[in-house]
Amino acid sequence: MNSSISVTDLAEFVHRNGDIDHTLDGRVDPIEGLLTQKSYQADVISTNPNYEVEMNCRTAYSAHGVLLKVSGRIDGVMLNPIPMVEEIKTSRLPPDRVFNRHGSVHQAQARLYGAIFGKSKNLDKCEIRLTYVDPDSQRNHSISEVLSADDLWEFFESTCDTYLEFLSGVLNRADARNRVAMVQEFPFDSVSENQLRVARRAYKSVRDKENMMLEAPTGTGKTVATLYPCVKAMGEDLIDRVIFATARTTGKRTAIDTMHALQEQNENLTTVALIAKERICFTPGATCAPDHCEFAKGHYDRIARARQDLLARKTIDQADTELVARAHKVCPYELAMDVAEWADVVVGDYSYVFDPLIALNRLQSRHFRRVSLLIDEAHRLGERVVDMLSVSLREESLIGIVESRANMAIENLIRRLINMLNAIAYNCFGDSTEAVVPDIPDELWSTASDLQEELLDIDLDTTDSALFECLSTMTRILNAKDRLSDEDYCWIISSDNEFITLRLKCLSPGTWIRSVVKEFRSSIRFSGTLSPPEVFAESHGLEGSFQRSLVEPDNTRYGVMLVPDISTYWKDRPNSVQSLVDVVRTARQSHESNWLVAFPSFEYLGMVYQSMGDDPSIKLQEFDMSNEDRADFISWISTGSRRAAFVTMGGVFTESVDFDSDALAGVIVVGPATPPSSLEREMIRESSDLGYELAYRQPGLTRVVQAAGRVVRHLKDRGVVLLIDPRFTHREFQSYFPHHWLPRVVRSNDLDTELRRFWTST
Secondary structure (H helix, E strand, O other): OEEEEEHHHHHHHHHOOOOOOOOOOOOOOHHHHHHHHHHHHHHHHHHOOOOEEEEEEEEEEEEOOEEEEEEEEEEEEEOOOOOEEEEEEEOOOOHHHHHHHHHHHHHHHHHHHHHHHHHHOOOOEEEEEEEEEOOOOOOEEEEEEEEEHHHHHHHHHHHHHHHHHHHHHHHHHHHHHHHHHOOOOOOOOOOOHHHHHHHHHHHHHHHOOOEEEEEOOOOOOHHHHHHHHHHHHHHOOOOOEEEEEEOOHHHHHHHHHHHHHHHHHOOOOOEEEOOOHHHHOOOOOOOOOOOOOOOOOOHHHHHHHHHHHHHOOOEEOHHHHHHHHHHHOOOHHHHHHHHHOOOOEEEEEOHHHHOOOOOOHHHOOOOOOOEEEEEOOHHHHHHHHHHHHOEEEEHHHHHHHHHOOOOHHHHHHHHHHHHHHHHHHHHHOOOOOEEEEOOOOHHHHHHHHHHHHHHHOOOHHHOOHHHHHHHHHHHHHHHHHOOOOOOOEEEEEEEOOOOEEEEEEEOOOHHHHHHHHOOOOEEEEEEOOOOOHHHHHHHHOOOOEEEEOOOOOOOOOEEEEEEOOOOOOHHHHHHHHHHHHHHHHHHHHHOOOEEEEEEOOHHHHHHHHHHOOOOOOEEEOOOOOOHHHHHHHHHHHOOOOOOEEEEEOOOHHHHOOOOOOOOEEEEEEEOOOOOOOOHHHHHHHOOOOOHHHHHHHHHHHHHHHHHHOOOOOOOOOOEEEEEEOHHHHOHHHHOOOOOOOOOEEOOHHHHHHHHHHHHHOO
16 A cells, blocks of 8 residues: 655654644744745855755655655755755744744654655765744744764654554555445435435446536435445545535434444444534633643643544544543544544534635545545535625724723724724715725725734733634635635625624625535535526536436325415515414314424514414424523424424524424425515625526525425325415426425415315325
8 A cells, every 4th residue: 555645744643742722823824934934045045055945855665564655845955064954934933932832843844854865865964953933023043953864764764653553554444444335235224216316326426526416305315325325436446535514413413323324334434523613622712722721731642542542433423522532631623623534424514615714624635535525405505605705894893892902003903994994984885874895995904914913913812702703804804805706705884873894795605616616526415405406506606417316296295285365575464464373273273293384584473473372382483592492492393283383484493403203294384585685685686697596586495495394304204385475386486396396276265175185185
């Protein structure tokens, strides 16, 4: 077996020790660091013409059945008057502080370069020089040692041997995984022909390095029908690993459960679930630094053993990670991130793939380069990526920082930003309180950069969390600068008559999604709600095919009834309340199971709820519910009989919950949930030929179909969907309906008869 690694990564893996320390001072922008290094190198050359820079080096080492190719670029070398290898680092921290934090890796890197250089030149000994340069003052400080070539090569061999001892175990496990995967069977006894068709098409997509969008009804086993062929593709040596990106916790749980089933046949499969830092942290609210968290102190001294132990657990969820992290006294979040580089399947939120500030390089492992991407709940991808690429600068937050008297330099910069916001508003508003900003002054970028630098240079451990939010905002604004385009983004300024907000709004996420997906060998985006395909393809920037899982329509199992004589337009809502009360009562009387009633807004929900009278068998979703409240709500609707749960579309109860098979008789969807007009949506509308669909119809109808998908989730389920509004009878609205629906128009007066006919049919 062969493998390759850079000198930098080799030193990092084997020789990093000490603490996690996320104190934010002293950081240097990569471009700034490169310019500082070049300036230092030029100064050295001016006094010593024998000094050579950026020398490529490479060698190989074999152990544990693996041939390791090691390569890198040496910052500076000299043969005369004495042989010398120099590694240059830039930092604003005092050199002793940098060395205490990172010196083990920096010095190891220099020694590895010295070993390779010394062997290539047949040297007897070599000076190893580690130099720190301050980018502001250009002051430099060097730490030198003279070592024999034999000692340097022994250090090189020892480093490679430590690394290969671990790597050979990973590669041997992957080899054993592949041998079993080649002959591995579908993991469940019960499998439909439709699932097999989906699985075959998914395998073809991976094999052909394709980007595919797949629509298949809720409850038809899309997760196993996409993960299983990826495991088979590993066995055929087509891919090395899989990233399973999902928008919800239940999707993550389903993926982990599926991998548990696949692992029963193949014990060498490994899966890790990535958990948000705030959900897995052992010391919530504390800074990641040794003085604030016992799990940060000495983390890197213990991480190697922890990594080995966690990987041995194969299918790794939050409980596994926490158990191993406590046993080894390491940070659970960093442990999971570390293990993610070596697992076969990584399950995590969209942000780990698509957020430019959070996305993990470790998902594209240096040893597992052929990676397939699976995107669960893909109907939500465009909306989520828009949020990741957009950012708001709020005057109210800035004023709060000024009033806290955090720091004079920071205060002055924030006052400058506040003045800029007011100047932009003055120039743009006219008679309105919201406007598109045609040009952003260059001063905004420079001030954001200066403020970011000031925030990085202070100890944020003892300051208000508002400064962290401010740092995040500045970082996102600056990160966006290089990818801004008139077609995909716009600036909008608005006022609530008290405070001003400047928003950088992503109008079209397709360009960014396409650029990210290109980094993967193949991708499959799947959901039960991806019609019409041309709308979602544009939102995703899809360059590939659309496939639909053909499930035969069956109106004996799935009764879709369109009720056109109750209008839910905003102006008609007060007059519709009594009619909706009657629909809910009629539906509940038709079947002993419970009903979900989905509204486009809390206001509309409240209007109907108040008209139902004091009925303990009706429960409504509240605006801000805790996890415990949500669990109680789900438990309530999953028990009893003829209950009705009033919820809003697009929320947790219409998209992120799998109710028990017999919990719901049906879902009543009140209106198409078309979002109200806004300046942002009008900008999206004007951005393309499909702009109206992307701005208004697609967000609303996707929520409708997702709400409807809470019933008939398994092969033996039966249920009803009532769609209330005349617009549901229009062709352009029905283009968003799932292919397997057979909708029928039923007037409200006939609803009782049609419901009873459905429930008594076989």
